[in-house]
Structures are given as C-alpha cells and as structure tokens.
Amino acid sequence: MRPLTEEESKVVFTKLANYIGKNLVHLIDRTDEPYCFRLQKDRVYYVSESSMRLGISVARPNLVSLGTCFGKFSKSGKFKLHITALDYVAQYAKYKVWIKPNGEMPFLYGNNIVKAHLGRITEDTPEHQGVVVFSMSDIPLGFGVTARSTIDTRKLDPTAIIVFHQADVGEYLRDEDTLF
Amino acid sequence: MDVSGILASHAAKYKSVTVEKETPLEVDAGSLMVTDLNPIDEESYNANLEEHLQSLARDGAQALFASLFTLPTRPSADGPLAQLPPPTYQLPRAKPLPKPKPPTKWEVFASAKGIQKKVRDKKEWDEEKQEWVNRWGRDGKNKQLEDQWITEVPLHADVDFDPRKVARDERKARVAKNEKQRDQNLARAAGKGPREERKRDIEKTLATTRISTASMGKFDKKLDGEKKVRGVKRKFDPTEAPIDHEKEASLALISRMESDSKKTRREPQPEESVLNVRKAVRFASKGRGGIALGRESAGGRGRGRGGRGRGKR
Numbered sequence: 421m422r423p424l425t426e427e428e429s430k431v432v433f434t435k436l437a438n439y440i441g442k443n444l445v446h447l448i449d450r451t452d453e454p455y456c457f458r459l460q461k462d463r464v465y466y467v468s469e470s471s472m473r474l475g476i477s478v479a480r481p482n483l484v485s486l487g488t489c490f491g492k493f494s495k496s497g498k499f500k501l502h503i504t505a506l507d508y509v510a511q512y513a514k515y516k517v518w519i520k521p522n523g524e525m526p527f528l529y530g531n532n533i534v535k536a537h538l539g540r541i542t543e544d545t546p547e548h549q550g551v552v553v554f555s556m557s558d559i560p561l562g563f564g565v566t567a568r569s570t571i572d573t574r575k576l577d578p579t580a581i582i583v584f585h586q587a588d589v590g591e592y593l594r595d596e597d598t599l600f
Numbered sequence: 601m602d603v604s605g606i607l608a609s610h611a612a613k614y615k616s617v618t619v620e621k622e623t624p625l626e627v628d629a630g631s632l633m634v635t636d637l638n639p640i641d642e643e644s645y646n647a648n649l650e651e652h653l654q655s656l657a658r659d660g661a662q663a664l665f666a667s668l669f670t671l672p673t674r675p676s677a678d679g680p681l682a683q684l685p686p687p688t689y690q691l692p693r694a695k696p697l698p699k700p701k702p703p704t705k706w707e708v709f710a711s712a713k714g715i716q717k718k719v720r721d722k723k724e725w726d727e728e729k730q731e732w733v734n735r736w737g738r739d740g741k742n743k744q745l746e747d748q749w750i751t752e753v754p755l756h757a758d759v760d761f762d763p764r765k766v767a768r769d770e771r772k773a774r775v776a777k778n779e780k781q782r783d784q785n786l787a788r789a790a791g792k793g794p795r796e797e798r799k800r801d802i803e804k805t806l807a808t809t810r811i812s813t814a815s816m817g818k819f820d821k822k823l824d825g826e827k828k829v830r831g832v833k834r835k836f837d838p839t840e841a842p843i844d845h846e847k848e849a850s851l852a853l854i855s856r857m858e859s860d861s862k863k864t865r866r867e868p869q870p871e872e873s874v875l876n877v878r879k880a881v882r883f884a885s886k887g888r889g890g891i892a893l894g895r896e897s898a899g900g901r902g903r904g905r906g907g908r909g910r911g912k913r
Contacts, residue, residue, distance in 0.1 A: 457850075
C-alpha cells in the first residue's frame with residue numbers, strides 16, 4: 421500500500437473528473453473525516469485515514485482490500501473505474517441518464533443503452549461525456565459514456581445507441597472474483 | 601486463637617512489596633527503567649518459562665513503583681503526580697555520528713608536506729600607534745597602505761599612478777581568490793567539479809553502450825570486475841506521513857489540471873446552445889459587428905451612421 425505518485429493521481433483524477441467534474445474536490449477535501457487514495461497491487465482504494473492507518477500494519481501480500489476500491493491501473497498505465505466507485509460517483513455526478521424499467525435488464529447484462537430505453541437525460545450533456553445511469557426511481561445502476569450530445573439524440577431512431585456501457589451493478593455478480 | 605494459617609495464606613496471596621535479590625536492581629526513575637543484573641536462574645527458566653518471566657517482570661515493576669512512591673509529589677487535578685528526577689541512564693545516540701568534513705585542497709597538501717596549522721590572532725601589534733589593531737576588517741592592518749596620508753611612489757611611475765588604488769585592487773584580488781578557492785573546495789566536496797561531471801558522463805555512456813547490443817546486453821561476454829548496472833530506484837511518498845500534505849498536493853494538482861484544460865481548450869464551450877451567436881450577430885448587423893448593432897438599437901440613426909464609419913476597420 422502506498423500513496424499515488426503525481427502522474428498516477430493525475431490519471432485517476434482526470435478519469436473521475438469526467439464523471440463528477442469539479443465535485444472531485446469534495447472527495448479529497450471532506451468535512452467529516454480525512455480520506456485519501458491508496459494504491460495496493462495496482463488497485464486504487466479510497467479510504468479513510470483511520471482505516472488506512474490500521475491497514476499499514478498488514479503485510480502487502482496479506483492485504484486483500486481496504487476502504488472502497490475505485491478501480492485499477494492497467495499494465496499500460498490507464499485507469500479503469502470499477503462499479504464499486506458508483507456510490508461516490510453517483511453522489512456527485514454532473515450528468516445523469518435515467519432509463520425506463522424495460523431498459524434496466526439489458527443494461528444490467530452489460531449492453532449499451534439505446535434510445536428506446538432512454539427515460540430522461542440531463543439537459544446539456546455533451547458528446548463523449550461520462551454519465552451515471554439511474555433507474556426511473558433514482559437508483560444508480562452504473563455509468564457510461566454518451567455517444568451523442570442531448571441535442572443530437574432528438575433526431576435519432578429508437579435503436580441508435582445513446583450511452584456506451586462502461587460498468588453496471590450486474591458486475592457485482594459477473595466479476596465477483598476480480599472486482600475488489 | 602491460631603491465626604498463623606490465615607496469615608500464611610494471606611502472605612501467599614500478596615507477595616512482599618520489597619524485592620530481595622543477590623544484586624540489587626538498578627532503578628532509573630527518570631526514564632522509568634529497571635535493570636536486573638542478576639544471572640538467570642536456570643532451573644526455574646527451564647521448568648516454566650512463562651512463570652519465570654512473569655516473576656522477573658513483577659519484581660522489576662515492584663521495584664520501580666517502590667522507587668516512584670519515594671519521590672516528591674505535586675498535587676494536580678488528576679491526583680498527586682510524582683516529580684521524576686533527571687534520567688541517569690545514558691541512552692545511545694539515535695543518529696549516527698556526523699561525517700567529518702572533506703579536507704580542502706590546502707589541507708590535503710599541508711598534511712602531505714607535514715605542515716602544522718598555526719592559529720593567527722585576529723589582533724596585531726601596531727608599532728606606530730602603540731596598540732593592538734585588527735589584522736583585517738574594520739580599521740584593519742591590511743588597509744594601512746590605502747589609508748596612510750603619504751605614500752611612496754616607485755621611480756618612473758605613470759603620471760596617473762594611484763598607489764591607493766593599486767593597494768586596494770591587490771587586496772580585493774586576494775579576497776576574490778580566496779572566495780574562488782572556497783567555492784572550488786565546496787564543489788569538490790559535493791562531487792560537482794568538472795572532473796566528477798566527466799566521470800559521470802563516461803559511466804553513463806558505458807552503461808548505454810552495454811545494453812546497446814542485439815540482446816540488450818544479456819548474452820555479452822562479461823569482463824573481469826565488471827559491475828552490474830543498477831537502474832534508478834523508484835521512490836514513493838511514505839504511507840504513514842500526515843495526510844494534510846497529501847490533501848494539499850492533490851488539491852493543487854486538481855487546480856493545475858483545471859487551469860491546463862482552460863489553456864488548451866480552444867473548441868467552443870460545450871454549454872453553448874444550438875444558436876451560433878457569432879454568425880447570428882454578423883447576420884443581424886449586416887457584417888458590422890456587435891458593437892455597431894448595440895449602438896444602433898440604443899441610439900438614433902445619426903449616431904448609428906457615425907458608428908458605421910468607425911466600425912469599418
């Protein structure tokens with residue numbers, strides 16, 4: 421377990437900022453308890469200072485997980501956001517997409533969101549913007565990247581892809597062994 | 601009534617508050633430390649290790665507390681506090697001894713030639729003034745030639761020969777030379793001289809050439825005494841450092857990232873509407889620009905005309 425280097429922090433923050441924008445500051449500058457990012461076996465954990473200090477005493481091979489896993493670094497140094505980060509990403513999300521009940525299951529099985537399943541979308545979402553996907557009853561289901569801006573979606577046919585799938589809560593079952 | 605049985609059982613339950621040992625325990629109340637110098641009793645050690653250690657610890661703690669209760673006390677809100685004497689035990693130093701300073705060039709030369717260092721006084725006896733004067737510094741003896749009211753001029757000297765200026769320049773040159781030598785000594789000590797730099801360069805080139813073969817140096821013939829090339833070791837921040845620094849660094853990084861994205865982004869802002877404002881203004885003002893349009897809508901026609909003339913840039 422170690423703190424992120426500056427390059428690593430930059431990669432993680434750019435990825436997070438794609439979803440939550442300037443709200444990223446609230447993750448770092450918290451009022452309740454100091455939190456920090458820690459790297460352990462190429463996974464990035466968002467952990468409170470007190471549990472981090474407890475985790476220091478656990479040897480590296482024995483430490484399985486701590487705090488909330490936000491994602492992992494690939495071998496080429498890219499950062500992949502995991503579904504476990506959804507709690508924090510959904511809380512501060514800048515752009516949101518709501519999907520109709522009949523579109524929930526296809527999304528939870530890992531498919532992209534088509535226009536027919538789109539219930540609502542944040543007004544001025546640009547293209548290729550990270551969005552958090554909610555059900556119509558405001559339950560966060562996952563996140564993805566918009567294929568078109570809000571304005572462009574108006575003139576599309578119902579089968580056109582609106583949001584590219586990136587992570588959904590179905591992964592808790594599908595990728596159970598590698599997720600945390 | 602025989603109470604000896606009760607007393608015996610009571611004594612067995614509570615051990616004595618005085619600790620009797622062959623060699624008395626050394627108590628250092630200042631650092632709350634007890635040293636037991638007695639040899640280990642092998643029988644009880646082998647019989648029951650845990651019990652043996654516990655009795656040793658108990659005796660030590662008992663001796664320490666007994667010494668603490670003899671100390672003078674001071675009343676406080678939490679009850680009386682014992683005032684500890686200064687510690688007597690000499691703790692070993694935490695840090696290694698400081699390294700000796702690397703010798704200067706002169707010191708190396710002097711030791712080779714066997715020259716002893718002589719300490720000169722700062723004061724010097726002045727025969728004329730009949731008093732001790734500074735060798736250098738304020739009213740120093742080394743400035744005597746510059747300060748005296750009459751100076752001898754050498755034969756065939758120039759018309760504009762200024763003995764004061766010559767003496768002053770010589771003195772300043774001596775100071776500058778000393779300063780330069782000092783800098784060179786410092787650079788030599790830090791390993792930053794031209795010689796060291798050249799050495800580093802050569803080592804770097806050698807390391808590069810060694811991995812510049814088809815097998816990246818893996819199957820090359822090794823020479824005798826060839827050292828293994830060591831790469832740069834990665835260095836990370838400590839995990840257990842105070843978290844405030846990390847927070848500040850992260851916030852600074854975020855603000856830097858924001859300013860960077862503002863600098864590089866030249867495309868239109870994503871918040872813009874479908875309306876192309878620039879094009880609309882050009883159309884509405886018939887190509888004269890937004891200022892002219894605003895003036896026209898606010899003022900009369902004559903002003904608008906005036907604006908038109910100036911508006912053509």
